[in-house]
Amino acid sequence: MQPVPTITGTTRFISLLGHPTDQVQSPKPVNAWFVSHQVDAVMIAVDILADGVSHFLEAMRRTENCAGISVTMPHKQAAYAHADRLTDRARLAGAVNIMRRDADGALTGDMVDGQAMIMALTAHGVAVADKVALVVGAGGAGAAISHALAEAGARALVLIERDGARLKGLRRQIATRYPEIPIHDALPDGLSVNIAINASPVGMRAGDPYPFPLSRLSNAQIIADAVTKPSVTPWLQEAQRLGLKTQAGAAMTLAQLPTQLEFWGIRPGSTIDPA
Numbered sequence: 001m002q003p004v005p006t007i008t009g010t011t012r013f014i015s016l017l018g019h020p021t022d023q024v025q026s027p028k029p030v031n032a033w034f035v036s037h038q039v040d041a042v043m044i045a046v047d048i049l050a051d052g053v054s055h056f057l058e059a060m061r062r063t064e065n066c067a068g069i070s071v072t073m074p075h076k077q078a079a080y081a082h083a084d085r086l087t088d089r090a091r092l093a094g095a096v097n098i099m100r101r102d103a104d105g106a107l108t109g110d111m112v113d114g115q116a117m118i119m120a121l122t123a124h125g126v127a128v129a130d131k132v133a134l135v136v137g138a139g140g141a142g143a144a145i146s147h148a149l150a151e152a153g154a155r156a157l158v159l160i161e162r163d164g165a166r167l168k169g170l171r172r173q174i175a176t177r178y179p180e181i182p183i184h185d186a187l188p189d190g191l192s193v194n195i196a197i198n199a200s201p202v203g204m205r206a207g208d209p210y211p212f213p214l215s216r217l218s219n220a221q222i223i224a225d226a227v228t229k230p231s232v233t234p235w236l237q238e239a240q241r242l243g244l245k246t247q248a249g250a251a252m253t254l255a256q257l258p259t260q261l262e263f264w265g266i267r268p269g270s271t272i273d274p275a
Helices: 027-036 050-061 076-082 088-093 113-123 140-151 164-177 234-241 249-255 257-263
Strands: 012-018 041-047 066-071 098-101 107-110 132-136 156-160 195-198 222-225
Touching: 012 050, 027 041, 027 257, 050 066, 050 076, 050 098, 050 107, 066 076, 076 107, 076 140, 088 107, 088 113, 088 140, 098 257, 113 140, 113 222, 113 249, 132 140, 140 156, 140 164, 156 164, 222 234, 222 249, 249 257
Parallel strands: 012 041, 012 066, 132 156, 132 195, 195 222
Antiparallel strands: 066 098, 098 107
16 A cells, blocks of 8 residues: 555645645655655645635635645636736746645745656657657646757657647747747648657547547657556557557656645655745
8 A cells, every 4th residue: 555644734745736636656656755755744635626716726825735736628718817926937838737835825836747748758769859749638737848849959740730820820829939840730731740649638538539649640750648547548458459659648747746746845855945
């Protein structure tokens, strides 16, 4: 059995905000890290409906032993809207997946999904520079990942998103910052994808279609998914059957934990230092 922190009157907590939360991966490794590094803190999942997000965040501003919040689907845009301060990464993505409660009670939001995806790809031996990358989904995670791919030197981007307004906004943002990178909203004939990423919720429910046809990704160096439940989606299972290299959603989750801990001011052998 994995160790869990001992909770006392001095324990500070991190809330993992989402709906549902049964798919989340972070609490186990984070709480194990707290135990092994003697940090008086705990992470707990909070399953809350959309209409309760603003009330919950207001309560956290007034909760002295709240160190911060991790945010997962579908609340990343809501967290962005209700943050008191935002990093540049969060502003670009229009979403937040991590918040810190500062000493004055204000909530500072950041978005590190994009950075985490690049780190996970690197750990799997895949460099982004000069590669053609396809991203399915232009929501919070998809926008952050797309920006990170452009920043890392992708040669071209293929962005797949059903919401036309959302796709148009993301394309405009990336084109403004990286005018040298071609951006397509469909995979052109003759363009070979090197990196394919599903950053949408497709694959979480039984019977979901594949995010993108694997028949058009036969030359991809890696097929990656941001979905964490199931741990290996049917899309990744089929990619593996076809002999393609895959990266499961947990890889992105785990890659960002050091960044999150630093953001919250958590250090081994100490309590959480408010900013």
